[in-house]
Structure formats: C-alpha cells, structure tokens
Amino acid sequence: MLLSWADCARLPTEVVSAAAGADFEALVRVAIADAIRDLPDTTAWLRSPDIHLDWLDALLFAEGDLQVTVEQMAYDGDPHLVASRARLKKVRRALDRARSLAGQYRHQARRTRDAHDHHDAVHVAQRWLRHHFADEADQIRDELCRRAGLPFHAPDRPTTVDGLHAIELAAEQSTPALPPDHPAAVLLVAAREPFLAIVEADIRQQKSRNQALRHPLVLRRWRQALEALLDDCQPRAHAASPRRLGALEVDLRTLEPDRARRVLRSRRFFTAALQRLAEFEQVVRRLHLEAEQHDHERQRPWAEIESKTRAELARRRRDEHAFLLRSLHPYGVEFASPRLDPRWCDDTNRWAAVRRQALTALAEGTWTTAVPSSRPAGAAQDDADTARRNAYLRRQVLAGTLTPRQAQSFRERDNRRRRAKEPTLGDENGQIRCHWEV
Incomplete structure (x- = not known):
C-alpha cells in the first residue's frame, strides 16, 4: 500500500502501522508525515519500544534523501525548494528525538537488567554483610557448591578484544x-x-x-x-x-x-x-x-549459590544483618521502606559514604549502640513534587514537545536548585543525613 502524507493523517493508526510495517518506503513516508504534522496516535506508535529503531532507521534514510533532494532542487531551480528545506529541518529535529529516545531505551534496558536487587534494602544489607564476613561467607559458599556438585568458582569470562x-x-x-x-x-x-x-x-x-x-x-x-x-x-x-x-x-x-x-x-x-x-x-x-x-x-548456577550464601550468612548473623537494615531505613523511598531511593543509591560517592559508615560501625563494634539517621522534615512533600514533575516531563517527551535530552537537562537544573536549599551530607554530630534530590 503506497501511503501519501495525507493518508497518514486521514487513515486509522492500525491501517497506517500495518502498511508501514510491511513496506520500508511507506514507513519513511509515515516518519516524515509525523515529523511535519501533528499525528498523536502515530507519534505514540513510532516511539513504542518495538518500533522506535525502525522509526530511527526510516528517519536516517529520510534525512539523507531529503538533503540530496534539496540540493538537486536548488540546482534545477525547483519552485518547491523552500518547502522542502522546511521539511528537511523538521525531519532533522525528529531524528534528534529518535536518537535520544533510542539511547533512553538502551539505558532503561541496562538498568532493568543490572539493578534487579540494587534498590532492594534486604539484598544490599546482605551484600554488605557478606563483604564484612568474607571468610565465613566463603566457607558457606564452598559447602553449597559441594552439595550442588559445582566447582568452587564460576568459569572465567572469556577475554575479548572488543x-x-x-x-x-x-x-x-x-x-x-x-x-x-x-x-x-x-x-x-x-x-x-x-x-x-x-x-x-x-x-x-x-x-x-x-x-x-x-x-x-x-x-x-x-x-x-x-x-x-x-x-x-x-x-x-x-x-x-x-x-x-x-x-x-x-x-x-x-x-x-x-x-x-x-x-x-x-x-x-x-x-x-x-x-x-x-x-x-x-x-x-x-x-x-x-x-x-x-x-x-x-x-547463573554460581549466582544462585552466591544468593543462598548471603541468605544463610544473614540467618547466622541475624543481629548484624538487622543493624545494616536499620542503617538503610533513612534511604528508602519512604522511611524504612524495603525499596531504596535511587536518588541515593545511584549516587556512587554519597552511597559509598553510607556504606563505609555502616561497615565501620561493624568493624569497631559500635553497631550495637548506633542510631540510624532520621528522614528530614519536608521529604514527603518533596517526593510528591518530584513525582508530579517527572510525570509532566514524561508526557511532554511522549508528545514530542521536549526531547529526552531537554527533559534530563530540566531535571538536572531542578536538582541543583533543590540541593542549594538543603543541608550538607554530615551534620554537627557526624551522622549522615538524607540529602533528598531528584
């Protein structure tokens, strides 16, 4: 089915998507029509996880083909040159959005894969406990490997050039x-x-x-x-x-x-x-x-053994594990929440300071009397404001009003503004307190 730009605006999205999915030239026309017109349903379809790379591919072709077409029209003295230049400019803007969105999807996929327990307070406490009691944990792991009939260590990852x-x-x-x-x-x-x-x-x-x-x-x-x-x-x-x-x-x-x-x-x-x-x-x-x-x-088999090792060590060291969980209470999405706030644990330097303070208390034996920091006043309102702001930015990106890069820039500026009004990481007693940011 050969689609015109008018067809892209007139036909239902189901018909347009079926035609574009079966023919690359039709997909290119749909991508150009989306770039130069306001087609909300088509826009949402092109930006979906399953289609966005095809959309990017079509825009790459359209951008190059339109540029050469504009150059040929200038050579031929075509009267439609000005309109074609305006169309090329809009396609390039859409291409920037498509590239940003592809990067955003890659980042989300990587974080989904790597952060399965990174924001879970129980798993974080177990990892810290395993680090502190490494020798005891190794003995538990070796015993579990013997029972499972596995070598003590996972096979080395192959060395790759690129x-x-x-x-x-x-x-x-x-x-x-x-x-x-x-x-x-x-x-x-x-x-x-x-x-x-x-x-x-x-x-x-x-x-x-x-x-x-x-x-x-x-x-x-x-x-x-x-x-x-x-x-x-x-x-x-x-x-x-x-x-x-x-x-x-x-x-x-x-x-x-x-x-x-x-x-x-x-x-x-x-x-x-x-x-x-x-x-x-x-x-x-x-x-x-x-x-x-x-x-x-x-x-995977050794990863499962490691998970069982941490769980068994937490059972044997129940009191120390409970202390580490208490030390993580101020850093949940809500106080004492099992899910940690990404704004803390994704900040490498500040999270390292939190970890170092907890492990130092274990090493020095002061953990039995340590009191976790409290959640600062106003944090709940700040979280609600942040949620509303992020929802608004997501709507703007999906609507094409903002690119993902522009939305991220807005978040960063807002973060700096909020940090300027908040207390520093350590208070006068040397305790670490929350420094809530987006």
Missing part, C-alpha cells in the same frame, strides 16, 4: 557451526571484490535487505566493507568526511550537467551507506546485550 569479539564468541558458543552452504558462511569466504559488490547492492536496496550481512559472524566484515565504500565515495560525493555528508560546498552550476548529476548520485549513495553504518551499530548494540545475557546464563 564488542564484536564478544558477539562472535557468544554466537560460536550458543549455535552450531554454520554449514558450508549457509548464506553467512558463503559471505565469510567470499573474495573482497564480490563481497563489496554484495554490500553495495544491499545499500541500494531498501526494501529487501541481505540478512546474511547481519549475522553475528559477518558483522566485522560488513563494517569493514561499509567503511571502505564510504572512504571510496567521499571524494566523489564531496562529503565533509568519510563519516559525515555535510553541506555541499561545490557549486553544481559550475560543473558539466553530467558531472553534476554524478555528484548528486554519489551523495545519495553516501547517505544510504551512512544509514547502513548506523544500522550496523544498532545491530551490534542489540547483539551485545544478547551476548551479555548468554554470559549471565552461563554464570
């Missing part, structure tokens, strides 16, 4: 060897010139992309070929650098017509190759996360 090497190792360990007739295996043994021709054909074809190039074992060679093609095309396209098109510095009207058309074709190819290089980076990020997940699965 992110691509980690992806290649994970692919070799998790999947059987490729048969000789597999498309990826054929690409791996192809000579340089035929391989470059395959990559060039993939660049020129937007609708049906060569999935064998996206295979984990072919990624390194794909990147090398893309970089070689960009290096070769740069002087012919009059690009600013091998990795950036930039503005066209040469006046096409001073060139022979055939040469001017060749320059425009080279610039169009250059932008498509840059789009493929950006797609390569997205594929690498996704596969790198999968490689990390594969490594976590290999380490």
